[in-house]
Amino acid sequence: DIVMTQSPDSLAVSLGERATINCKSSQSLLLSSNNKNYLVWYQQKPSQPPKLLISWASTRESGVPDRFSGSGSGTDFTLTISSLQAEDVAVYYCQHHYNTPHTFGQGTKLGIK
């Protein structure tokens, strides 16, 4: 099974500052036949289902603010929030869908400093 490891487990950033969350997979998520990384990022707020932010490692979903961006390829990925807003306080998860089981990272809790 592919193991997904996020870092850090928790993070506190000042409003307006950059937040960076990392996700590392135990094997490459890049499929050479289509040059796609099979990785997504979610935001989850309390008592809500996860909300898809980024698919294919770097494609921002429609309606997601452009302060959210995803980068990386292969085994190392990053979610960046360029200027933290109060409404961004949440837990963030990465997940792969390269093969089954489609494992998640353990989550990163993002708060305000």
Place this chain on the structure above:
Amino acid sequence: EVQMLESGGGLVQPGGSLRLSCAASGFTLSSYWMHWVRQPPGKGLVWVSRINSDGSSTSYADSVKGRFTISRDNAKNTLYLQMNSLRAEDTAVYYCVRFSMTDPWDVWGQGTTVTVSS
């Protein structure tokens, strides 16, 4: 409006069974592969199972293999999860999620809570 609504959760004793349903609206279920994901109280997300668009192929997490069965009725636009031999560690909120290569993991249901306790 595209949405999915889970139902069927509740309190069940260890060893018991439950059948979860996920009713889709605003889109054609048969166009999507579907997944179940669960979240134990206060913990992270765990992938449980998936089924392809016509129901001919399924996959399960090791923790539920042999106990849970995923199925679908495309005519009713509904996804199911039959859960047997339930254990305390199956206690979680269960979400259904749709998947396609053009819109992977883009729509989640609100979740249904399963509690396994005596």
